[in-house]
Amino acid sequence: MNEIITSYYDWLKQNTKISKVGDYFEEVTPFLNNRNDSLLIYHRYLADGNIQISDGGFIMEEFDLLSINVSKGKRKQVFDFIRHSYHLDLVDDELVIVTNTNNYAKNKHFFIQGLLKLEDMYLLNRTTVKSTFQEDVLEYIDKNDITYLDDIKISGKSKLDHNIDFILPGQKNEAIIKLANNLDSNMVKSHIFTFEDIQGSRKKNSKCFILINDMNKKISSKHAEAFSEYNIKPLVWSDKDTLIREFRNVG
Known part of the structure; x- marks a missing residue:
């Protein structure tokens, strides 16, 4: 069983790519967004030594393209609930989380889980949808x-x-x-x-x-x-x- 569980970590490592883009490190994760493209996240060091992880504004851009308004009504409630559950902040249309190096792995795990949960919101893009x-x-x-x-x-x-x-x-x-x-x-x-x-x-x-x-x-x-x-x-x-x-x- 130990080998089965650790095979998940191996799969993550083998399917993760990292490159330098300006001040950020871009990570191509093995997880897919609603377009079946790899989910991208971005990392950068802050002046205080902490690390900011960001989605690069992708989620909010997707919502805009799909005419999903998360600024009011039920979608705002769902959007805010998911953000708070996974400790995500919204800064200038980017979803971010700030972490120190000790808690980096745990917070990155939460960040990816939160993005994948928010990706599901595009399924709510129907005027007839009354509940999640x-x-x-x-x-x-x-x-x-x-x-x-x-x-x-x-x-x-x-x-x-x-x-x-x-x-x-x-x-x-x-x-x-x-x-x-x-x-x-x-x-x-x-x-x-x-x-x-x-x-x-x-x-x-x-x-x-x-x-x-x-x-x-x-x-x-x-x-x-x-x-x-x-x-x-x-x-x-x-x-x-x-x-x-x-x-x-x-x-």
Whole structure:
């Protein structure tokens, strides 16, 4: 199992490229944005010795091109909630995080997670959208009287913190649930790493679920098999009877 977990770090190293661009170091990450291009982030030293990590203004530029207004209404609430959850600041239309060298790895991890979460917001670019996927899910399990804790941070064996969408607590067992609104191969790897990293740090027996929004895009059998291989049970939003039955079986 140790080799499997560390293979994720090897994959990151092999698929990361760094080059100097002016005062910045540009990093080409192995993660994909909504255009299926590599996610780029930029690093520079500040006068006080800290490091600023930036998206180079890409997210806000994308929102502008897609006519996604995050300055008011529900989209602003979602945008601000994600930023605050991942400790991202908005400075002159750039998403940034400032860190010292000791906390660099943890904060960079959060920064990338936050950008990928914000990338999902382009799916909300419909006038008929009234709620996000997470809100829909939590509203549904509320109606079914299922107790949960939402937006939990858990430290893994790697000492990295992971944002978990919600946990179902039980007396002997618990269920850890991550939501996938826009799933691709890179996100599958990221979710698998998260579950593998946190499982060993939990005191209770943990059941792991990935709940996938399949309303607009059918789940790939390859992705489902990959999750199952790591004892992560894939559930689909279209089959609500199954997900409620699974959630009620957490004891």
